[in-house]
Amino acid sequence: MLSLRPVLPSLLRSLPSILSRPKSHIDKSSVPRLDQADLQEKVTLGSGPGGQAVNKTANAVFLKHLPTGLWVKCHQTRSVEMNRKIAKQLLVIKLDNLVNGENSVENQKKTSEKIKLERKKDKTRSKYEQRKLESLKEQSEGQDGEIS
């Protein structure tokens, strides 16, 4: 029966580092917070009495961040509340990109995707080269065999 004793200690030693490794490398600590006082919001319901007296389907939300002038317009859903939530999320992303540049969450994600892609390409490249090497080896061995 195989003894586990040599294996376990090394496994236990590496466990803490496995557990403490962060799930994502994205740093979200400098994502800007939206202050309600800085925001100007307009829902395109038009003028008029509103409420029960009106039935309109337009419910786009326009949200502007007054200090920077950044704005978003959202009409992704048919619910005003949902559009307002999404508009806020979109504005935070825009503000993050403006304030934090390449360190914004969006740009960090892009960089990490680029790195992953490069790693994949490298892996494929080296695999290809390895296979090529092996097939050349086989070819030369075969020739040797024939010669002798």
Added chain:
Amino acid sequence: MSFLMSRALARLVCGHHRHSVLSVRTCSTQTPDSSTHPTLSQVLDNVTSQLSAAQVPEPALSAQYLLSCCLLPQADLHSARPVLAQDWRQAPAQHLSPAQATTLHRLVQCRLARMPVQYILGNWDFHNITIQVRPPVFIPRPETEQLVDLVLSSLPPPVPGQHLHLLEVGPGSGAVSLAILSARQDLLVTCVERSQAAVELTRDNTSLLGLVDRLEVVQGKVEPGAQLEGLHEEYHLVFSNPPYILRKDLMALEPEISLYEDLRALDGGAKGLDVILPIIELAGEKLPKGGLLMLEVDPCHPHILPTKLESLDTSMVVDRVVEDFTGKERFMVLRKT
């Protein structure tokens, strides 16, 4: 067009009957000419022009909804599948099939007859849910989404194993109660509704959202001296979007509303308070001390209601007034003393 005629027309033209299988019917004998094969963009422009020429409100947006709707697979029409105005841009084909063109023609006829887009699509979004809508039951308005948040923000944090019972007067499609129930698992709601059609629609939407065990609908009319059966002794909170339009404003409503929606869901009488006052009295009976009543109202009501309250034999007082996102005084919170 009389109210009953428009209801019959609505059912005929768009097949809105609870138990009928959807069939494609047109109310015009003309068929669209498909020999020129216009692209979807061209079709959209044509429909927009047609609606615009007929002075139909929101012609461009309506056209997008109708086009997106006709591109749905036949079986999905009038199902609970939401249609977004921009869906047509994702369509794989650049031209309408003959069947789709026929469907679009039918939908355009409905819109030309001023049927609300929501009724044409058969469903609409409200707050965090999608619900079915059908004439003549009142279509939820976007401002009313704020009533959902008002109610939720006034509730204490959930206690495991405990439930809070809420009461809604006039659910209509059930939108407000169902959005509230979707947001919190510890709530139970009783709805009182006078319209049989609305009772049925609320129940259908409750089933659709899988909330049958948390929402019960009682049919009845809230009016002075009403003896409503099926209500609990007490409720934690009462809320309503009652009919609040002033009688004088009722006649100025656009055809989308006056022809297709049940005017009983809108008509608040001379001062718009005919249903609001009985609701306040009911809340006074059903709330504990400190309990809240939350109402959507006409912007004139925060000014005329306090005086009216004094003449009522009620323990309810005005707690605060809340504006909607257009800045109008749209909600009133009353408290039982």
